[in-house]
Amino acid sequence: MTRLFEKFNFTAKVDTKLKLYPIDSRDLVDSAIYDVQKDTELTALLVKTEDDHYWLEFDDPIKNQHRWHAFVEHWEAVKANPEPDPQVSFKQKPKDRGKTIKIPGVADLIYLGDPICAKSPNFFWYEATHNGTRIPSGTAVYQNIIKIATAAQGARMRIGKPFNITSWYRPEPFNRRAGGARNSTHLIGAAIDFTVDGMTGKEISRELRDWPGGMGIYHHIPQILHLDVRSRLVRWGMA
Numbered sequence: 001m002t003r004l005f006e007k008f009n010f011t012a013k014v015d016t017k018l019k020l021y022p023i024d025s026r027d028l029v030d031s032a033i034y035d036v037q038k039d040t041e042l043t044a045l046l047v048k049t050e051d052d053h054y055w056l057e058f059d060d061p062i063k064n065q066h067r068w069h070a071f072v073e074h075w076e077a078v079k080a081n082p083e084p085d086p087q088v089s090f091k092q093k094p095k096d097r098g099k100t101i102k103i104p105g106v107a108d109l110i111y112l113g114d115p116i117c118a119k120s121p122n123f124f125w126y127e128a129t130h131n132g133t134r135i136p137s138g139t140a141v142y143q144n145i146i147k148i149a150t151a152a153q154g155a156r157m158r159i160g161k162p163f164n165i166t167s168w169y170r171p172e173p174f175n176r177r178a179g180g181a182r183n184s185t186h187l188i189g190a191a192i193d194f195t196v197d198g199m200t201g202k203e204i205s206r207e208l209r210d211w212p213g214g215m216g217i218y219h220h221i222p223q224i225l226h227l228d229v230r231s232r233l234v235r236w237g238m239a
Contacts, residue, residue, distance in 0.1 A: 142189070
């Protein structure tokens with residue numbers, strides 16, 4: 001992982017795209033993509049490098065957006081005005097990873113205090129499983145949780161504020177008790193409900209208008225926004 005928040009000069013090695021979300025560009029609408037020609041040079045703040053995507057922040061907006069994702073293999077990156085790192089030596093206190101849960105079909109134990117995956121450092125297993133009280137039923141739900149967490153990380157970066165999770169994986173009877181739909185994406189771990197401090201659900205939805213899956217606002221709790229990773233574009237509740 002590259003250290004956070006450093007300026008880099010980027011040169012496109014091939015014709016490529018900047019994307020608002022770190023997913024296949026074929027799954028995004030045109031407004032969430034910015035075409036870049038080979039040999040284009042850009043300077044941006046490198047927020048983070050995770051697996052196959054750079055997360056970049058530009059001083060000047062591109063299509064009214066400052067933060068974009070770029071496929072690592074398509075770019076040459078050179079630090080702008082590099083400075084030597086200070087030599088620091090210390091022992092770091094081990095992080096308390098919390099209790100563990102066992103998901104059927106998943107080999108490793110899951111620590112509730114761990115991020116969902118490397119691509120979603122701001123979303124945690126205790127949030128997805130309601131503090132370990134709702135164990136995913138198998139690998140399909142496990143993969144759905146990872147998928148929505150990864151997509152939501154990109155959305156969080158666009159908003160620039162934490163997402164306060166109010167509901168995630170919601171198997172029965174919890175979904176019925178919450179008044180969820182019979183075919184709710186919460187049932188399969190593929191949806192999150194959340195708030196953002198200082199914003200209404202409508203205000204959040206405006207910022208995330210290019211979200212490629214489902215988005216909705218609950219009429220009786222308008223400060224909450226629903227996001228899911230279903231395979232088609234769906235909007236409800238004036239989102």
